[in-house]
Amino acid sequence: LEVTQLGLKKAAEADAKKLHGAERKKFRSSCITKMRKEAKMEKGASAGSGTGLGDVAIHYRWQATVENASRPAFSPRVSLLLATGSEGKALGRGEPGWQVNLPLSKQVGDTYLHGNAGFTHVPGLDALTPHVAASGIWRVRPMVNLMLESMATWTAGATSLTLAPGLRGGWNAGDAQTVVGVAVPVEFAGGDTVVGIFGYLSYELPFMRRP
Numbered sequence: 001l002e003v004t005q006l007g008l009k010k011a012a013e014a015d016a017k018k019l020h021g022a023e024r025k026k027f028r029s030s031c032i033t034k035m036r037k038e039a040k041m042e043k044g045a046s047a048g049s050g051t052g053l054g055d056v057a058i059h060y061r062w063q064a065t066v067e068n069a070s071r072p073a074f075s076p077r078v079s080l081l082l083a084t085g086s087e088g089k090a091l092g093r094g095e096p097g098w099q100v101n102l103p104l105s106k107q108v109g110d111t112y113l114h115g116n117a118g119f120t121h122v123p124g125l126d127a128l129t130p131h132v133a134a135s136g137i138w139r140v141r142p143m144v145n146l147m148l149e150s151m152a153t154w155t156a157g158a159t160s161l162t163l164a165p166g167l168r169g170g171w172n173a174g175d176a177q178t179v180v181g182v183a184v185p186v187e188f189a190g191g192d193t194v195v196g197i198f199g200y201l202s203y204e205l206p207f208m209r210r211p
Contacts, residue, residue, distance in 0.1 A: 008025070008034040014093045017210045020094065020165040023026070023105060024113065024181070025057050042094055044201075047110065050086065050088075050089030050090065050091060050097070051089075051091075052062070052067060052085070052086060052089060052091055053084055053085060053091065053204075054084070054085040054086055054091045054092055055080070055081055055082060055083060055085045055091075055092040056081075056082040056084045057078065057079045057080070057081050057095060057099070057127060058080045059074050059077055059078075060078050060083065060159030061077040062075065062076055062077075062088040063075050064076060067105065067106060067107065072104045072105055072106035073104070073106070074102075074103070074104055074138065075103055075105075076100075076101070076102050076103075077098075077099075077100070077101045077102075078098065078099070078100050078101075079082075079098060079101070080096070080098055080160045081093075081096060081097040081120070081122070082096055083095050083096045092127075093122055093125065094124075095122050095125050096122070096123075096124070097120060097121055097122035097123065097125075097127075098120075098121055099117055099118065099119070099120045099121070101116050101117075101118035102116055102117055102118055103115070103116035104116065110139040111136060111137065111138050111139070112136070112139075113131075113134075113135075113136055114133075114134065114135045114136075114137070114209045115133070115135075116132070116133050116134075116159045117130075117133075118130075118131060119129065119131065127155070128155075128156065129153050130153065130154050130156075131151060132151070132155045133149070133150060133151040133152070134146060134149075134150050135147060135150065138146050142170050143170055143171060144167070144168075144169045145167070145168050145169070145181075146165075146166075146167055147164075147165065147166040147167065147168065147181075147183065148163070148164070148165050148166075149162075149163070149164040149165075149166070149183070150162065150163050150164070150194045158189065158190060159189070160187060160188070160189035161184065161187070161188045161189070162185050162187045162188075163185070163186050163188075164183045164184065164185040164186070164198065165183065165184060166182060166183025166184065166198070167179055167182060167183075168180065168181025168182070168200065169181070170202075175205060175206050176203065176204065176205050176208070177202075177204050178201075178202070178203050179200070179201070179202040180201050180202075181198075181199070181200040181206075182197065182198065183198040183200075184196070184197055185197075185198055
């Protein structure tokens with residue numbers, strides 16, 4: 001669902017870049033969480049629970065195109081997934097893997113549209129999970145967004161669909177920006193429906209200061 005935000009910067013161009021990032025981060029986190037669950041099912045491990053550090057993802061993203069009036073922004077990403085989480089506590093897969101994601105983003109008035117497709121591969125578990133995702137984000141106010149996200153994954157012939165309505169807001173302090181958000185993901189898989197809650201907190205600074 002992991003894949004750089006709307007009305008959270010003073011300029012429209014900066015808004016678009018930040019909105020895209022928040023969207024991709026949420027998709028990325030969702031994909032990693034889903035992959036942990038799938039890996040444990042494939043290994044036949046018993047369900048565990050606990051708190052602690054989960055699996056860590058290291059990303060490389062290339063800004064292939066920048067959005068303009070006639071084309072969307074395109075920023076393909078490849079990620080290395082490190083098995084740092086405890087498999088016994090259901091915090092990790094127990095094996096390293098990698099992920100590819102191909103996201104597109106376009107602004108239409110006060111609405112941002114996002115779509116992406118890719119896969120997660122864990123060689124040690126012989127697990128390959130394709131995914132597609134889409135979302136719409138509406139700028140209700142300059143610093144408040146309503147969101148609806150969706151993602152579908154396929155693993156060993158099983159299909160999972162997740163829908164996640166949400167809300168986020170933010171504020172600027174000099175060059176820094178803080179964003180907080182909440183969503184309610186609803187997953188449909190194997191005839192079951194699971195409802196959860198997703199919290200998001202981001203504090204961002206510019207990588208370089210322009211003169």
